[in-house]
Amino acid sequence: MTRPVARGLAWLYLVGGGLGLVAAITLTLEKIARLIDPSYVPSCSINPVLSCGSVMDSAQAAAFGFPNPVIGVAAFPVVVTFGAALLTGYAPPRWVWAGMQLGSLFGVGFVHWLIAQSLHHIHALCPYCIVVWIVTIAIFWYTTLHTLGGTRLGAAVRRVHSGVLALWYVVIVVLVLVEFRSYWSTLL
Numbered sequence: 001m002t003r004p005v006a007r008g009l010a011w012l013y014l015v016g017g018g019l020g021l022v023a024a025i026t027l028t029l030e031k032i033a034r035l036i037d038p039s040y041v042p043s044c045s046i047n048p049v050l051s052c053g054s055v056m057d058s059a060q061a062a063a064f065g066f067p068n069p070v071i072g073v074a075a076f077p078v079v080v081t082f083g084a085a086l087l088t089g090y091a092p093p094r095w096v097w098a099g100m101q102l103g104s105l106f107g108v109g110f111v112h113w114l115i116a117q118s119l120h121h122i123h124a125l126c127p128y129c130i131v132v133w134i135v136t137i138a139i140f141w142y143t144t145l146h147t148l149g150g151t152r153l154g155a156a157v158r159r160v161h162s163g164v165l166a167l168w169y170v171v172i173v174v175l176v177l178v179e180f181r182s183y184w185s186t187l188l
Contacts, residue, residue, distance in 0.1 A: 005086050009142050013083025016135035017076045023131040024072025030128075031056055031067045044127045049180050054124035060117040068114070072132055075103065079139060101147045108140035115172060119179045133172070141165050 030042040034056055044052035055061055061068055082100065085092075092100075111133050118125055145161055148154030157164065177184065 005091075005146065007087065009146055010083045010086035012138060012142055013079050013086065015083075016139050017079030017083055020072055020132050020135040020139075021076035021080060023128040024069040024076055027052070027056075027069035027126070027128045028067065028073055031061075031069065046127070047183075049125055049183050050127055051124040052126040052128065055118060055122055055126040055129060058117070058122045060114065060122060063110075063113075071110075075107065078103070097143075097147060100143050104136070104140040104143045107136045111136045115175075119175055123179075125176065125180075134169070137168060138165060141168070 026044075030044065030052060033040045034042060034053070042052040042056065044050065045054070056067075064071075082092075082096075114129065115133060118129070141161070141164070145154060145158055148157065
């Protein structure tokens with residue numbers, strides 16, 4: 001038997017997946033433009049820190065042998081479709097939820113690897129990638145809360161769910177501020 005899904009989770013999948021898809025498509029188009037013209041400066045290359053070009057040119061930008069945004073172009077439509085289906089009243093079986101949990105676990109793990117690479121090896125941030133980070137973390141977090149269901153742990157975590165997510169984001173912001181503190185200080 002499946003548990004009813006909160007409409008908020010369905011909307012998160014629909015809107016968050018949509019934002020992630022737009023970011024992934026935009027990054028893919030930017031990468032294609034850069035492949036066609038190596039002198040092309042991506043629209044998201046704003047300054048030395050917010051520099052999609054630096055990120056795109058790194059080895060980490062093709063972790064599996066093809067541009068990373070292609071993963072988002074493939075995965076986010078699944079999330080959007082799942083969200084839309086949930087809004088219609090679809091009650092997915094457990095194996096579908098297990099697939100969503102595994103997919104979001106892969107996504108959040110990959111995103112955190114990319115965050116570490118951006119901060120400590122590439123030394124640049126991609127604004128579109130940051131959008132993907134934000135939505136992937138939220139999708140993983142709320143999928144996990146749904147998966148935990150009515151367990152004691154699930155009930156305990158649900159009481160502080162937004163605080164945990166906010167803290168998660170704050171930690172990433174602090175890491176970014178610390179890593180690029182010398183650049184930020186030049187702006188003051």
